[in-house]
Amino acid sequence: MSMGIKNKSKAKKYVVKKGGVFWPSPEMKKIANMADPKIYEKAAKNPIKFWEDLAWNGLTWEKKWDKGYVEHFPYFEWFKGGQINFSVNCIDRHLDHGDRTALIWVPEPTNEKPIKVTYRELYDKVNKFANVLKSEGVKKGDVVSIYLPMVPEAAVAMLACARIGAIHSVVFSAFSADALRARIIGGEAKILITSDGYFRRGKPEPLLAKAKKAAKRTTVKRIIVVNRIGKRVWGRRYLDFNKALEKAEAYCEPEIMKSEDPLFILYTSGTTGKPKGVVHDTGGYAIQAYQTSKWNFNLNPGDVMWCTADVGWITGHTYAFYGPFLTGATSLIYEGGPDYPNSGRWWKIIQDHDVNVFYTAPTAVRMFMKVDPKWINQYDLSSIKILGTVGEPIDKESWMWYFRMIGGSRCPVIDTWWQTETGGTLINVLPGIGPFVPTVSGRSFPGLTHVIVDDKGKPMPTGRQGFLAQKSPFAPGMLHGVWKNPEKYVKTYWSNFKNMYDTSDGAYLVNGLIRITGRTDDVMKVAGHRLATAELENAIHDNKKVGDVAVVPMPHDVKGQVPIAFVVLKKGDGSEKLENELKKHVDKKIGPTARPGKIFFVKDLPKTRSGKIMRRILKALLVKEKPEGLMTLVNPESVEEIKTIIER
Numbered sequence: 001m002s003m004g005i006k007n008k009s010k011a012k013k014y015v016v017k018k019g020g021v022f023w024p025s026p027e028m029k030k031i032a033n034m035a036d037p038k039i040y041e042k043a044a045k046n047p048i049k050f051w052e053d054l055a056w057n058g059l060t061w062e063k064k065w066d067k068g069y070v071e072h073f074p075y076f077e078w079f080k081g082g083q084i085n086f087s088v089n090c091i092d093r094h095l096d097h098g099d100r101t102a103l104i105w106v107p108e109p110t111n112e113k114p115i116k117v118t119y120r121e122l123y124d125k126v127n128k129f130a131n132v133l134k135s136e137g138v139k140k141g142d143v144v145s146i147y148l149p150m151v152p153e154a155a156v157a158m159l160a161c162a163r164i165g166a167i168h169s170v171v172f173s174a175f176s177a178d179a180l181r182a183r184i185i186g187g188e189a190k191i192l193i194t195s196d197g198y199f200r201r202g203k204p205e206p207l208l209a210k211a212k213k214a215a216k217r218t219t220v221k222r223i224i225v226v227n228r229i230g231k232r233v234w235g236r237r238y239l240d241f242n243k244a245l246e247k248a249e250a251y252c253e254p255e256i257m258k259s260e261d262p263l264f265i266l267y268t269s270g271t272t273g274k275p276k277g278v279v280h281d282t283g284g285y286a287i288q289a290y291q292t293s294k295w296n297f298n299l300n301p302g303d304v305m306w307c308t309a310d311v312g313w314i315t316g317h318t319y320a321f322y323g324p325f326l327t328g329a330t331s332l333i334y335e336g337g338p339d340y341p342n343s344g345r346w347w348k349i350i351q352d353h354d355v356n357v358f359y360t361a362p363t364a365v366r367m368f369m370k371v372d373p374k375w376i377n378q379y380d381l382s383s384i385k386i387l388g389t390v391g392e393p394i395d396k397e398s399w400m401w402y403f404r405m406i407g408g409s410r411c412p413v414i415d416t417w418w419q420t421e422t423g424g425t426l427i428n429v430l431p432g433i434g435p436f437v438p439t440v441s442g443r444s445f446p447g448l449t450h451v452i453v454d455d456k457g458k459p460m461p462t463g464r465q466g467f468l469a470q471k472s473p474f475a476p477g478m479l480h481g482v483w484k485n486p487e488k489y490v491k492t493y494w495s496n497f498k499n500m501y502d503t504s505d506g507a508y509l510v511n512g513l514i515r516i517t518g519r520t521d522d523v524m525k526v527a528g529h530r531l532a533t534a535e536l537e538n539a540i541h542d543n544k545k546v547g548d549v550a551v552v553p554m555p556h557d558v559k560g561q562v563p564i565a566f567v568v569l570k571k572g573d574g575s576e577k578l579e580n581e582l583k584k585h586v587d588k589k590i591g592p593t594a595r596p597g598k599i600f601f602v603k604d605l606p607k608t609r610s611g612k613i614m615r616r617i618l619k620a621l622l623v624k625e626k627p628e629g630l631m632t633l634v635n636p637e638s639v640e641e642i643k644t645i646i647e648r
Helices: 026-031 039-045 047-058 086-090 092-097 119-135 152-164 177-187 208-215 241-247 283-296 314-327 345-353 362-369 396-406 486-493 533-541 576-589 615-622 637-647
Strands: 015-018 021-024 067-072 075-080 101-106 115-118 143-147 167-170 191-195 197-200 203-206 222-226 238-240 262-269 275-281 304-307 330-334 357-360 386-389 413-415 450-453 466-471 500-510 513-519 523-526 529-532 546-556 560-569 598-601
Touching (some): 039 047, 047 075, 086 092, 086 152, 086 283, 101 119, 101 152, 119 241, 143 152, 143 177, 143 208, 152 191, 167 177, 177 208, 177 262, 203 208, 208 222, 238 241, 262 314, 275 283, 283 314, 304 314, 304 345, 314 330, 330 345, 362 396, 386 396, 450 500, 486 500, 523 546, 523 560, 529 533, 533 546, 533 560, 533 576, 546 615, 576 598, 598 637, 615 637
Parallel strands (some): 143 167, 143 191, 167 262, 191 222, 304 330, 304 357, 386 413
Antiparallel strands (some): 015 021, 067 075, 101 115, 197 203, 262 275, 450 466, 523 529, 546 560
8 A cells, every 4th residue: 555655755754563553663752742651650649740740831820829629529620829811821922933833824715825824923913803802892701702714813813812811602613593693692792703704615605694693682792704705794783803903902911810710611512412511711721732732742833733623613722723822833724625626635735834743533534535545645745743533433444544644654643532521632642652553542641540430430341341431630621610501510421420520432441541432322222232333333344345434323122222324435336235244244343233223325424524423413313303403514415315315
């Protein structure tokens, strides 16, 4: 198989293979920000002091805290009494090297040139926009709704909120007006920041009409609009983003915040599809975003990181913007579709901008596995040092393809586990320590402890699947509540296991490393046997014809539930012969109990823009319920197609 590296002479080897698994090479250990395996033991001895040392040495504080960690289960606070400003840590402290690039923006239209924003330029814009918000009456503790695509103004708006102590609530730009409206009402936002539109797959996507509809009869007094596609905006209620910047004062004094003050709200969907507002604080989130970026992705000033997630998701918050800014690195963001105008677009971007860290979803990896390798092989990807995956467990075939084709069999693949609720990555392998094992995430980040337990909260033996839970002291970047719904906070995350955080994910141990099996609400009980959908999906993925797969449970009168598989082929159509072949392989790999009751061959699976497969939508279609949350999808048309296939 081709290595996917055009200029191999420049490509350094960052991994070596020993004992059937991959380990960091001497070159990777040399450049890694953390290469000492004893760090886990050191952190475990006194995790609170460990995080205190990291926070004091890594961030800029206005006042040191009185106590490192305070817990009144299920509530907890990090760096209590400490004072800090988040935007100062992202931009002000890098101004000694203000000409260094903070942000590279790549527009989708190929006739538009990418824009580079230096730390000094970002600082100037953030200060001015912070003053714009203040002039509109926004003050510390107010909620500002942000409904923007992947444009530089999104970073400016978020950091401006942080500068004045306002709480930002970013809403995914593909969400419907109703979804946006619910979030505006929930936060009682005075200001809505949006754009006239953005480009997606070669066409302008209007956004302002949805924003206008959402803001009707709400607390929103002003809509600030970024001019992206040239739509004219007028009226007393509207303010042009860039024109407002031109008139604003040049400097805004940063608001001094308590470490435990809220930084942002981010809504996430539960199994019912009803969103809940996850609240993240300032100091704890800052150190977790900083330290995980520094150790997981080896980010240093001057490095270029491309996290392909939209800013509307937590991955976009932490690793498309805040992690790179906190470390003084460069973040690359891209406006459009991954294969527009052709399947070489992403790889050309990596080549053109010398991307060092590339972080994407397994779904995107599987999409590119189906295209002609020529679209990858023609580009020089030798600038990449670290590859990352996020969003769901990655199967072995996709892991190996990613490792070989994109990393040229020379870069570590960091398979990260985390959630909207955790704020940053919590389980993965550190690139300077290893090992890198396909389908296995790794260890808890130093200073944190995860355990695998049964439904009573008792530890499970190695190799036995159970529930993944986190023990105290809880991660600094963890959620600090559900916005205006304390009952939901307690019931969802803290009611199942005594004194532990319930991740709602399944896992088991492999040679001391954690393998994630997927959501426990994606665990089926077939004839009394617990089966994780991820295990079945991995088995079906073994077939070279399979490009993508999702397995969901369907009620059954006798067995309780049976697994149903939805399969996207790399090419061609499905057949009864192939269906039987896949079922037999599941029998062999897992056992007859896991055999899918039916395999539907479909053209696409319903996914969010970050690449997450929405399995609950597939469940709803199977039981003939109306699927919720279609506004989160990048391909809503797939739902009707799948519905037709099921009914047929």
